Structure formats: structure tokens, C-alpha cells
Amino acid sequence: MTELLALETTRRLMQPTPIAPIHLASIALEKSYRKGDLQIPVLHGVEINIRRGEFLSIVGQSGSGKSTLLHVMGLLDSPSVGEVLLDGDRIDDLPQKTRDELRNRVFGFVFQFYHLLPELTVLENVLAPLMIRHSMVSYWKRRREFRAAAEEILEKVGLTHRLKHKPNELSGGEMQRAAIARALVAKPEILLADEPTGNLDAGTGQEIMGLLRNLNEQEGLTIVMVTHDESLARSAHRLVRLTEGRLELLHDAA
Amino acid sequence: MYKLLLCVRYLRTRFIALASIISVMLGVATMIVVNSVMSGFGTEMRSRIHGILSDVVVETNSLDGVHDTNRWMTIIREVGGDDIESLAAMVEIYGMMTYDYRGQPVMKTVQLIGIEPRTKSDVSPIAGLFETSLDSYQQIKEQGQVVREPLRSADEPVGWELTADAAEDRRHRIELEQRFLEQREWERKRSQPEAEALDHDPSTLFEPINAKTSKDAETASPPDFSEGEEPAIAVDPAAPQRARLYVGAGLVEYVYTDEETGKAKVMRIIRPGEDVMISTISAGRPEPVRFHATVVDIFKSGMSEYDGNLVFCNLEELQKVRGMIDPQTKDGAVTSIQIKLKNYDRAAEIVKRLSTALPPGLFSVRTWEQKQGPLLAAIEIEKAILNVLLFLIITVAGFGILAIFYMIVVEKTRDIGILKALGATSRGVMTIFLSYGLALGIVGSGVGVAIGLLFVTYIDNIEKGLSKLTGRKIFDETIYYFPKIPTDVSATMVIWVALSAVMIAVLASVLPARRAARLHPVEALRYE
Ligand SMILES: Nc1ncnc2c1ncn2[C@@H]1O[C@H](COP(=O)(O)OP(=O)(O)OP(=O)(O)O)[C@@H](O)[C@H]1O
Ligand SMILES: [Mg+2]
Numbered sequence: 001m002t003e004l005l006a007l008e009t010t011r012r013l014m015q016p017t018p019i020a021p022i023h024l025a026s027i028a029l030e031k032s033y034r035k036g037d038l039q040i041p042v043l044h045g046v047e048i049n050i051r052r053g054e055f056l057s058i059v060g061q062s063g064s065g066k067s068t069l070l071h072v073m074g075l076l077d078s079p080s081v082g083e084v085l086l087d088g089d090r091i092d093d094l095p096q097k098t099r100d101e102l103r104n105r106v107f108g109f110v111f112q113f114y115h116l117l118p119e120l121t122v123l124e125n126v127l128a129p130l131m132i133r134h135s136m137v138s139y140w141k142r143r144r145e146f147r148a149a150a151e152e153i154l155e156k157v158g159l160t161h162r163l164k165h166k167p168n169e170l171s172g173g174e175m176q177r178a179a180i181a182r183a184l185v186a187k188p189e190i191l192l193a194d195e196p197t198g199n200l201d202a203g204t205g206q207e208i209m210g211l212l213r214n215l216n217e218q219e220g221l222t223i224v225m226v227t228h229d230e231s232l233a234r235s236a237h238r239l240v241r242l243t244e245g246r247l248e249l250l251h252d253a254a
Numbered sequence: 255m256y257k258l259l260l261c262v263r264y265l266r267t268r269f270i271a272l273a274s275i276i277s278v279m280l281g282v283a284t285m286i287v288v289n290s291v292m293s294g295f296g297t298e299m300r301s302r303i304h305g306i307l308s309d310v311v312v313e314t315n316s317l318d319g320v321h322d323t324n325r326w327m328t329i330i331r332e333v334g335g336d337d338i339e340s341l342a343a344m345v346e347i348y349g350m351m352t353y354d355y356r357g358q359p360v361m362k363t364v365q366l367i368g369i370e371p372r373t374k375s376d377v378s379p380i381a382g383l384f385e386t387s388l389d390s391y392q393q394i395k396e397q398g399q400v401v402r403e404p405l406r407s408a409d410e411p412v413g414w415e416l417t418a419d420a421a422e423d424r425r426h427r428i429e430l431e432q433r434f435l436e437q438r439e440w441e442r443k444r445s446q447p448e449a450e451a452l453d454h455d456p457s458t459l460f461e462p463i464n465a466k467t468s469k470d471a472e473t474a475s476p477p478d479f480s481e482g483e484e485p486a487i488a489v490d491p492a493a494p495q496r497a498r499l500y501v502g503a504g505l506v507e508y509v510y511t512d513e514e515t516g517k518a519k520v521m522r523i524i525r526p527g528e529d530v531m532i533s534t535i536s537a538g539r540p541e542p543v544r545f546h547a548t549v550v551d552i553f554k555s556g557m558s559e560y561d562g563n564l565v566f567c568n569l570e571e572l573q574k575v576r577g578m579i580d581p582q583t584k585d586g587a588v589t590s591i592q593i594k595l596k597n598y599d600r601a602a603e604i605v606k607r608l609s610t611a612l613p614p615g616l617f618s619v620r621t622w623e624q625k626q627g628p629l630l631a632a633i634e635i636e637k638a639i640l641n642v643l644l645f646l647i648i649t650v651a652g653f654g655i656l657a658i659f660y661m662i663v664v665e666k667t668r669d670i671g672i673l674k675a676l677g678a679t680s681r682g683v684m685t686i687f688l689s690y691g692l693a694l695g696i697v698g699s700g701v702g703v704a705i706g707l708l709f710v711t712y713i714d715n716i717e718k719g720l721s722k723l724t725g726r727k728i729f730d731e732t733i734y735y736f737p738k739i740p741t742d743v744s745a746t747m748v749i750w751v752a753l754s755a756v757m758i759a760v761l762a763s764v765l766p767a768r769r770a771a772r773l774h775p776v777e778a779l780r781y782e
Contacts, residue, residue: 076675077776097679104677115672115779119263131256132678182676 044245108183282702504562671778691763
């Protein structure tokens with residue numbers, strides 16, 4: 001863990017060049033779902049290396065397994081076969097508690113369907129990862145600092161005027177931006193975004209993309225983004241397509 | 255932190271949770287109320303039972319009683335040593351009490367207790383046993399209004415004298431009777447001088463009072479009878495009988511519901527100053543006797559067992575009429591000796607020592623609790639059973655919580671997935687729902703305790719309100735003698751009830767909480 005934190009400080013200094021070290025990787029990743037006696041394969045040996053500070057786009061047909069891939073890489077799900085590596089270390093077989101902690105500290109998730117907590121306000125939703133990370137006492141001590149951080153992020157995504165709103169009082173785009181803010185507030189190393197622009201009009205979609213690109217360029221955040229929109233996807237460093245459970249390179253800007 | 259926040263939010267937004275809070279609350283409140291009332295009744299009963307008896311009772315095994323009371327008392331004092339506070343000797347026998355009511359003879363079996371009021375009072379754990387239970391010392395209230403001030407001041411020692419009112423009453427009545435009789439006599443002589451239908455003669459009803467000395471003298475032990483102030487009393491026709499009684503209220507009054515107001519009213523058939531006939535029944539040596547006695551006071555302890563059974567008589571007179579006084583030594587026999595201890599905790603040991611010290615065939619020694627064992631045990635068992643039943647209510651509330659929580663967990667499946675995706679541990683998720691249960695339990699039992707205590711405090715007002723609302727008396731004084739519903743709130747009971755309710759709420763939330771903790775994040779996220 002300390003190693004990871006040390007890496008995090010050096011991360012900002014690095015440029016997203018192809019020679020940057022490999023940040024997140026998967027080896028021969030397979031995932032199949034069991035349906036009764038039937039095994040439904042979704043991923044067939046996905047091999048991918050994502051470099052530190054890279055912006056990777058994944059496209060693919062609906063049902064091709066893009067969300068599943070993100071879940072497995074982000075430790076939300078475990079692979080049937082294969083390994084997930086973070087900075088060269090295998091992480092998918094770590095004990096549950098460590099994986100919970102990695103999810104909280106290293107990964108930021110933006111879900112396809114936002115997945116905000118309906119009982120909490122936008123601000124509280126954004127603060128949720130920090131609340132989970134810190135004990136009650138330490139959270140209470142640093143609550144001003146955390147609140148300031150959350151407000152800063154919400155300003156970045158343009159939701160300052162919606163802090164006290166509940167998710168059901170927001171538009172789809174606003175919810176999407178709140179979800180992004182939540183993913184970023186805990187200062188993750190890797191952002192896993194599942195169709196962050198899927199429900200937005202072209203203009204707002206571009207805005208969000210700009211935001212992500214900014215984060216990637218200025219803060220060196222490693223981003224893996226799933227999208228349907230190939231024109232958006234092309235603005236990433238690298239674009240891969242998931243077909244029949246395997247990855248195929250479409251475009252490499254570097 | 256998120257645990258607390260979510261717990262509070264779920265609590266605030268789920269109205270269904272309110273239902274489980276209410277069920278816990280009601281369970282706790284009823285348990286507190288019922289327990290308080292039950293133990294109120296219990297303590298009241300115990301103190302009344304104990305009040306009539308004393309700490310330790312030494313009873314003779316024969317109805318004849320034993321002579322040499324002083325010797326036995328000395329032995330008891332020696333054996334008991336410093337533990338003994340006071341002793342009282344008495345005669346306890348069974349008998350019948352007969353009086354006329356509207357021309358009809360009323361007959362009751364009674365337990366006749368010959369006592370010395372002062373010594374009897376001394377052995378009772380109640381300070382002023384008779385002062386608190388005899389009618390003439392009481393202020394009588396009706397609907398909050400004083401209708402009669404006490405006839406005797408509290409510092410007047412208990413004795414066998416009639417109150418001025420009762421004496422006046424008696425004199426007046428006897429004069430009336432006499433005049434009535436004279437008139438009847440005169441009329442009879444005038445209309446049918448020769449007809450003598452004795453069985454139709456109403457004067458037989460009143461015969462005892464006028465001819466009191468003759469009959470009593472025959473049955474009572476003749477040697478003592480010639481002495482004392484006897485001739486002086488005989489001169490005054492209104493003088494009370496030599497045998498004086500405190501009669502249990504249940505024997506001479508009955509409670510009826512007033513047609514107009516619907517209120518319970520007491521009808522007293524015999525009032526102090528009137529005479530009744532006592533006959534003793536006996537299998538032993540003293541022959542059954544009949545004698546007239548004047549009711550000096552009405553005794554009301556609040557225990558229907560006692561008030562409907564006991565008749566206290568002046569000890570010496572009872573010994574005299576029953577022939578229990580030794581003609582030579584003038585020593586009266588007694589059937590039981592009651593003992594008051596300085597410290598009741600030592601009762602068991604004293605009983606053991608007395609049992610060995612006193613001749614075993616002659617006496618049996620028991621504490622009041624042993625003597626009234628079955629009654630006391632019945633109260634305890636009743637309470638225990640009720641507690642079990644009420645605890646079931648809370649358990650039912652617990653199952654309600656379980657079901658509701660399960661529902662909430664299912665409903666919140668996606669949220670749980672989100673939390674886990676954001677890095678919440680299974681323990682953390684479990685904590686949300688456990689503390690949710692804890693909060694429900696605490697709030698429910700807290701409010702329940704408050705409601706229960708309030709209910710107990712204002713139970714009489716509530717009872718009145720409910721009675722008015724339903725038009726039926728809920729707490730009927732005709733059944734219970736208590737003017738108010740007795741309650742006894744014990745702190746341990748309240749704490750115990752509240753804690754177990756909280757426990758049940760937490761236990762009920764364990765299962766749903768575990769389910770929540772075990773949810774797979776991705777599957778939870780996909781849940782619709
Ligand atoms: N829990 C599951 N049980 C059974 N099958 C599943 C499960 N989860 C996913 N699948 C299947 O795996 C396949 C891939 O699903 P996934 O959600 O990864 O697709 P996707 O590429 O994200 O699609 P979309 O673009 O519509 O979001 C689908 O065919 C889906 O039916
Ligand atoms: Mg998907």
C-alpha cells in the first residue's frame with residue numbers, strides 16, 4: 001500500500017508517453033457466466049497493457065462484454081481465468097479486504113447507469129468514497145477539507161448549483177457529471193468509465209470528454225473509457241474494440 | 255461515516271421502519287405497564303397478607319389451644335433472643351356469624367380471632383394495622399368529596415369501645431325497638447288476647463338484645479360470670495354486649511351498581527353498634543357455644559380473603575365464652591402466637607430454632623410466607639406466565655423487524671452494490687443494517703419506556719377515561735378492593751425490558767444484514 005502511495009506522488013510528474021511503465025494489465029483474462037448447466041463465455045483471453053497516464057477507449061457491440069471487462073479489471077468481479085496486474089503485481093487474488101481498499105483508493109468508477117445513492121444529496125454522493133475510506137472520527141476531523149475537495153470537483157464538472165439536490169431531481173447529464181465527480185474525489189490513479197457520455201447529447205458529451213482529457217493531460221490520470229461513440233473514442237490515445245471476447249486494436253495515436 | 259449517514263437516511267425515508275419502531279414500542283410499553291400493575295397487585299397483596307399475619311406464626315395443633323401462654327412466650331423469647339421484636343397470643347377458631355337482614359337471617363362462616371388489639375397491632379408489619387383498616391379511623395370520600403371525617407382521631411388507641419356515634423345509634427335503635435315491641439304487645443293484647451303464635455312474632459328478631467344476659471350466661475363459663483360490673487351493664491338496656499367484634503367488611507356489606515349513576519356503591523347491612531350472633535363450631539373439647547356480640551367496628555384490609563372471613567373478637571371474652579380459661583389459675587388458653595422479628599431475613603433460622611425448641615406435636619412454626627405459600631406462589635406464577643406471553647409480543651415485533659429489514663435490504667440491493675463498488679467492506683455494509691436495527695430498537699424501546707411509564711403514572715386517569723368512553727368499568731372496585739390501581743415500577747424491570755427489546759431488534763437485523771453483506775457487487779449493481 002505504501003508503495004502505491006509513493007507511486008501516486010510520482011505519477012503526476014510523468015507524461016503520457018508510450019515509454020511510461022505499465023499501470024494496469026490483464027493476462028489471458030477469461031470470464032464466463034454460469035446459467036444453469038451452461039457456461040456463457042463473455043471474455044476469451046483478453047490481453048491488455050495500459051500505461052500510466054494513458055487514455056484508452058474501448059468500443060464494442062452491446063453485449064460484447066465491455067462492462068464485464070471493466071468490472072474485472074476494477075476488482076468488482078473476479079476473472080474465471082487469468083490475472084489482473086496493477087503496476088506489475090497481481091491484484092485479482094488478493095484478500096477481499098485489500099481488494100475493497102484498492103477499489104476505494106486506486107480505482108474510480110463511473111458506471112453506465114450512474115448509480116448514485118438516491119437517499120443522499122449530490123454533495124454527499126460525491127463524498128461517499130471519502131466517507132468509506134476514513135473512519136468516523138478521522139472523517140469528522142477532516143470534514144471541511146473533504147467538503148472543499150468535493151465542492152472543487154463539483155465545480156469542475158459544473159454542478160455547483162446542485163449540491164443539495166437529490167439524484168432524482170437531476171437530469172441524466174447532471175447525474176453523469178455527479179457520478180464522474182464521485183469517481184474523482186478520492187483522487188484515484190485509474191478512472192474506469194463505462195459509457196460516461198452514453199446518455200448525453202453531443203454537446204454535453206463533448207464537454208465531458210473535454211473534462212476527461214483535461215484530467216488525463218493535467219493530472220496524469222490513467223483512463224479506461226468504454227463508449228459507443230467512435231468519434232469520441234478517437235480522441236483517446238488508443239482505441240481498442242472488444243469482439244467475441246477478445247480485444248483488437250483499432251487506432252493508436254501514440 | 256457512510257454507515258451512520260445511510261443508517262440515518264434509511265431511517266428517515268423508510269416509513270415502513272416506523273411500523274417496526276411502533277411494534278417494538280408497543281411491546282415494551284405493554285410489558286412495562288403489565289409488569290408494573292402485576293407487581294403492584296403482588297406487592298399490595300403481599301403486604302396485606304403479611305399485614306394481617308406477622309413474620310412468624312406459632313400455631314397449636316389442637317383447637318383447644320394450650321394453656322400456660324406465658325411459659326410458651328418466655329420460651330419463644332429465650333429461643334428467639336434479640337431477634338424478637340414482639341409477641342401476640344391469640345385464639346383462632348372457626349365459627350358462624352348470624353344476623354338479620356330485612357327479616358331474613360343471614361349466616362356466614364367466619365374465622366374468629368380473639369385478640370388483644372394492641373399486641374396484635376404490634377406484631378403486624380403495618381404500622382397501625384387497625385388504625386389503617388378499621389372503618390372509624392378512616393375518612394370517607396366520594397368522588398373526591400369528603401363525606402365523613404374519621405370518627406376517631408388517629409392517636410386514639412385501638413380498643414373495644416363504641417364510638418360516640420355508634421353508641422348513640424345503638425341507644426336510639428334499641429329505644430325504637432322497645433317502643434315498637436311495647437306497641438305490638440299492647441295491640442296483641444287488645445285484639446286477640448288468647449292467641450299465641452310465637453313463630454309469627456317479629457319480636458323474636460329483637461329478642462337477643464333485650465334478653466341478652468340470660469342466654470349468654472348459660473353458654474359462657476358460669477364461674478366468671480358472677481363477677482365484675484355485670485349488674486351495672488344489665489341495668490342499661492343500650493349498653494353493648496361484652497363480646498365485641500371487628501367484623502370484616504366483606505361479611506356485612508355488599509357492593510352494588512347504582513342504576514342511575516352506574517357507580518359502584520357499598521351497602522352496609524350491619525353498622526357499628528349493632529349486635530350479631532356468633533356460634534363457634536368445634537370438634538375439640540370446648541363445646542360449641544353461641545353468644546351475642548356487638549360490632550364495634552368494620553375491618554377492611556383490602557384482601558377479600560380476609561375481609562370476607564375474619565372476625566376479630568376481644569380475646570378474654572372469647573376465651574371466657576369458650577371455656578378456655580382455667581377455673582383455678584384464671585389462665586386463658588391460646589391457639590396461636592404471632593411473632594414479629596426485628597429483621598425478617600432471619601425468619602428461616604428462627605423458625606428452625608423454634609421448631610426444635612417447642613414440643614413438636616404441640617406446635618407448628620411457620621413464616622407468614624410458608625403459611626400463605628400457595629397464594630403467593632400463584633401470584634408469582636401468574637406474573638411469570640404473563641411475562642412469557644408479553645415477551646412473545648416483543649418477539650413478534652422482532653419478526654416484523656426481520657421481515658421489514660429483509661424488504662429494505664432487497665430494495666437497497668443496488669445501493670449496496672454501489673457502496674461495495676466504492677470500496678465499502680462487507681463488514682461496513684453489515685454495520686449499516688445492524689446499527690439500523692440497533693437504532694430502531696433504541697428508539698422503539700426508548701419511546702416504549704416513556705409511554706409505559708407515563709401510562710403507569712396516569713393509569714387511574716386513563717382507566718377513568720376509558721371507562722367513560724366504553725361506558726363500562728374497566729377497573730371495578732367491586733372486584734378489587736383497591737381504590738386505585740396499584741402499580742410498582744421497578745427500575746431493573748424497566749431496564750431489562752428495554753435491553754431485551756433492543757437485543758431482539760438487533761438480533762432480528764442480523765439475518766438481513768448478513769444477506770446485505772454477502773451480496774456480490776456486480777450482481778447487486780445489475781439488480782433492478
Ligand atoms: N451476471 C450475469 N449472468 C449471466 N450473464 C451475464 C451476467 N452479466 C453479464 N452477462 C452477459 O455477459 C454479456 C456481456 O455483458 P456486458 O454488460 O459486459 O455487455 P456490454 O458490452 O457492457 O453491453 P452494453 O454495451 O449494452 O453495456 C451479456 O451477454 C450479458 O448477458
Ligand atoms: Mg455495458
